[in-house]
Amino acid sequence: MDLRTFLMQSPDLSEGRSAEGFSAKWAAVSVDAKTQIVGQEDISADEYILLSGCLSSTISDPDGKEVCVGLFVGPCVVTPNIARRRAGQSLVSITATTDAQIARIDSDLLTEMMIASEPVRNWANGVLRDALSQKADREWCLAALKGSDRLAWFRETHSGFEDIFNHALIASFLGVTPVTLSRLRQSMRSSG
16 A cells, blocks of 8 residues: 555545545555564664554663564554653664655654644554553453453454464564463364
């Protein structure tokens, strides 16, 4: 999907002029599968829209163990910079899991555009609200649900992702081991 068409899906940017001028400020880039777009601890000042393909967002501990904290299938907005960086450094790594087309814009430029344009401000504030809501839903899932209920939540919230993403990433996203995920999937097939 092209960026202008994606932006025009928002009621805040549905006027052609708003979306046209806004989309012109973004740079579109193609990336190959396995390309790291942002590394954990990188100085990062970009916002991203995934136009096509898939991305994952992970956090690594000092020993290199990765935990998946986000899965994205285009077209969608990637978690806003303000929610994924501290002191100018990225808290996460974002990696293409397939070939992907992304659009990027500098966060400061986006902020300037938000100040100057009510439609852009409303769009960006809506994106941030949605991202924070998704993070809260996942935290609730991890804290309140058993493994089978987490998988059911995942299937409902992220329909079709099981067929798209590596099951080790999904297991990590759900806070279970790949073996546990495999058992849960088998159990749900048997009972369903």
